Amino acid sequence: MVMLNGGQVIARVLKEYGVPYVAGIPGHGIWGLMDAFLEDESRIPFIQTYHEQSAVHLADGYYRVSGKPMVAVTSIGAGASNTVLGLATAYSDSTSVLVITGGPPRHMRGRGILQELDRQKDNGFPQVAEAVSKRSWVANSIEELPFILHRAFNTMLTGRRGPAHIEVPYDLHAETADVTLHDLERRLPVGRQYPDPEAVDRAVRLLATAERPVIVVGGGAITAEATDEVRALAESWRIPVVTTWNGKSAFPEDHELFVGSVGQTGTIHGNYLAANADVVVSIGCRFTDWSSSSYSRGQSFSFPPAKLIHIDIDPYEIGKNYPAEVGIVADAKPAVAAIVDSLPSVAPERAEYLAEIVEHKIDWEQQLSARRDSDRFPFTLQRPLGALRTVMDRNGIVLVGSGNTQGAVKQTFPVYEPRTHLTTGGFSAMGWPVPAALGAKLAAPDRQVACITGDGDFLMTAQEIGVAIQHDIAVVFLVQDNSGYISIRGGQRNATDRIIGTEFNRPDGTPYSPSFENLGKSFGLESFRVESAADLEPTFKRAFDAKAPVLVELPTDRDLASPFVSGWLDFPPLPHITDSRQDEYRELRGKQQHQ
Secondary structure, three states, X not given: OEEEEHHHHHHHHHHHOOOOXXXXXXXXXXXXXXXXXXXXXXXXXXXXXXXXXXXXXXXXXXXXXXXXOOEEEEOOOHHHHOOHHHHHHHHHHOOOOEEEEEEOOHHHOOOOOXXXXXXOOOOOHHHHHHOOOOEEEEOOOOOOHHHHHHHHHHHHHOXXXXXXXXXXXXXXXXXXXXXXXXXXXXXXXXXOOOOOHHXXXXXXXXXXXXXXEEEEEOHHHHHOOOHHHHHHHHHHHOOOEEEOOOOOOOOOOOOOOEEEEOOOOOOHHHHHHHHOOOEEEEEOOOOOOXXXXXXXXXXXXXXXXXXXXXXXXXXXXXXXXXXXXXXXXXXXXXXXXXXXXXXXXXXXXXXXXXXXXXHHHHHHHHHHHHHHOOOOOOEOOOHHHHHHHHHOOOOOEEEEOOOHHHHHHHHHOOOOOOOOEEEOOOOOOOOOHXXXXXXXXXXXXXXXXXXXXXXXXXXXXXXXXXHHHHOOOOOEEEEEEOOEOHHHHHHHHHHHOOOOOOEOEOOOOOEOOOOHHHHHHHOOOEEEEOOOHHHHHHHHHHHHHOOOOEEEEEEEOHHHOOOOOOOOOOOOOOOOOOOHHHHHHHHHHHOEOOO
16 A cells, blocks of 8 residues: 555556556646656656647547557546547547546535536536446545546446546545555456357358348447458358448458448448348447438348348447347457358359449449549549548558548548548547547557548647647648538538538638648648649658648538438428428438338
């Protein structure tokens, strides 16, 4: 046992548990914790961000590349509240981040002290955190901190991953107690959760009957490090593969069995093959509306008549949105391996089926190339992505914001290795990619990292490019500038025939954009504005060769700034829309099969 204050306990445990960095903004609620990071026994590199939300996004990006949790710390009240969007993003996408916030001193709770929320109940912020965390704790003594900390790491690193939150009253940093620090190794289970043999047997029997099987891979397969097993299943049984938003990178996209992606902005052939499958093997996929075309039968999936083998670590997801013929609760890695090992040694002949896939790929390439290979200026959304893929290393990492850029990258930018495509999936938070890219580069300092974002998304957390300079984090930031929230504008037009608040315009109606090139330079980044397709590849090459933070501004045509919409999303047109959109909406909604 050692005599430590609250901040020393936390900092020493974090260092002992292997936390590589801490990100955040100091405040009076965590002065004691920040001071402990300066001591030799608990020294951890601190990454100062310009907004608390960004600290959580940064830690999120680090985890998605490394599979290891980082920590974000903030003060009480406003600082703590600013972490909510970061927590919600990590919670929605099942990523592991630990957020530690200050709290009101125990003897002052409920008095409405500086930055306390007290009108609904004494110290109300923990209730907010509970809704966006896998688990949240409030410490009430120094002695219980070691227990809370190992429970938080156990929560983050087992089962379905997710963020954890700990609130520490700031008077605990000014008191000391004799405490015993708990090692983490003996607080975590050994090994992985294996599937029930009966479930595996049923899955194999069903798969053996399939004539048009498809594997759909979600982000859970990447978290479980099951990508080799997914490939083995596809190759051994000659099964085409489609991916969701967060499943992108789970399967090499230059593989003959890769078909494309599913959902509203999936590929045309990806949606077609999945919708016409007779057996679907889902691996770490929760079937969001975004990846399932709002469950309208025949758009992305068709359950029934298709039959579903659903593999997920979380039993809550089995049967939630689609009935599962075989539901398997297990870690994806041993579950898929068990199915592969149990399949007959001779795969069925699928020549005609696989030839059909080739034909669809050719048709898709012809459609895609018209935008990807266009030399017009301002650029199509897809043109710079084709040039970037030519320049980037095969194992380079791209982080993508929400909106049109997200869909265009999903369709246009092929990736080949796990954890090389990162995006904010289920929560689709704008402002995520810039700080998350910093975390990704910290996790993979020897690999190329590109942050691809629209201007509206970029402006949410643009200030964090300064963190790249302060800490020498060599990310290349690509800003596709189309003067507005153009993805939202497209939805408005379809639903209302009118737009409001989605274009960045001057009073006379002409488009408005700041100079992102000059903005980057003002923060100290080498920055470029590209105005010719011929200059795209040379500029991208120069950016990566700089091995320093670089910003590239890419003027983008507002009306050629969208991905192809091959699926559907349930956005009802308003009553004043009286044309065929109402009929189309009623038809597609009538086919929904999520009940």
